[in-house]
Amino acid sequence: MPLFALPFPAIDPVLVEVGPFAVRWYALAYIAGILFAWWYMRRLVSTPRLWGPVPRPTPTDIDDFVLWATIGIVAGGRIGFVLFYNFDYYLAHPAEALALWQGGMSFHGGFIGVVIAMILFARSRGIAIWTLFDLAGAATPIGLFFGRIANFINGELWGRPSDVPWAMVFPGAGPEPRHPSQLYEAALEGLVLFLVLRVLTHAFGTLRRPGLTAGAFAAGYGIARIISEFFRMPDPQLGFLMGGLTMGMLLSVPMVLAGAWAIWRARRRPVPEEPGSKSR
Template structure:
């Protein structure tokens, strides 16, 4: 299949360029905003409603900073040690979702401690909306022709502009489907479901645990079809950095599930 050559720039206003990838971030944040607000109204969570706008600002900032610093630390630290000014050059690309998750959880926990919000309840409300942003972000990667997959002879293999002459897995679309659509439907459906016949609903924190485990599992599997970052390659045999970090996410999800079990 031929790669659909979509101009990464949606439109330009003089020197200002609006790119599809940036638009996907905006749409993802907007979707999270409205769906969290919907849940606040459904649950009549007045405590979270009072801090809603401030928490959103903190979380958006943590996504950007954590995603960038995660990429620097996990994927290209030697380069950035030699070129420290490039760390702030986010327009050159380079974001790590695993880094963003660490920053989100840490910033959310600190904010909840300071404002006396229930961290586990708040995390569950927000985490069920995150897959929407993930799915949109992967579509943005696809439009940019980046983070493509490994060489394949399957009928839907695509020749990406920067991937050489051979067809490759459109792994960005695999991720958009599993990490975006499937994970969102799963979490959104389960958010008000009882854990068992003897309980009224999931213990707070279980949806966070399910998100970490679900994303980690899907990402670990898709990494077998995704081309490793050239500056990192394979680690621990045939594993990629993404698989190592995803394994840590799965372990983290299991630990949270175990800790919150029965609460």
């Protein structure tokens, strides 16, 4: 145990409260993530050099897609939490499955919800689904960053006991100093993954190969989440699974595999030629 630990910067999870109405940091994180992701996707579709001859959605399409994505995130995130992390409890208390204000969201569930929303939206607009996957993949780390910062502010999803100099004592987590795993996830799943994807799209032209950016996101997130899980305590109702694995690890493995497949699929296809170019 360390001789000292950093004090947890106790921040009220409620930013503003007026009577029964309360604005929580967690809700603001979702709103900020969606708004910044929307802005970034509009920037991407408004930059022709990133796409070459690949057809892309219009900024208006992105405006309309935001509502579909929001529904997919919220519905999928909640359903995923109910099914993956606390199924027995909600089976006994089904009405509480709708109590979003009590907290409880799953990224992997939200991911599935957004994928379904993208498929439905792409079909309704005649947009290439892999192109929409690429846009969402490039922008999603923005929302992940804000979401993990909100987890830290709420003092939830804390890390495993540790003696590192930056360990913190989290309220409700016992007296042991712990890894601030929420900040690790904000860095890996948010900042690092966003920068990697930005380099791929802007310097290596991955948007010209539909599915390549989406595959890099899925594989990158899965790897970042698995690494983070080594520092994060598993959900108490589940604990450690067989072999010391966690539910977060198990749910991330299919993302890594699916991402690797999407990358392989995109790379084996020829890059679309610019109009007027000749094959040599």
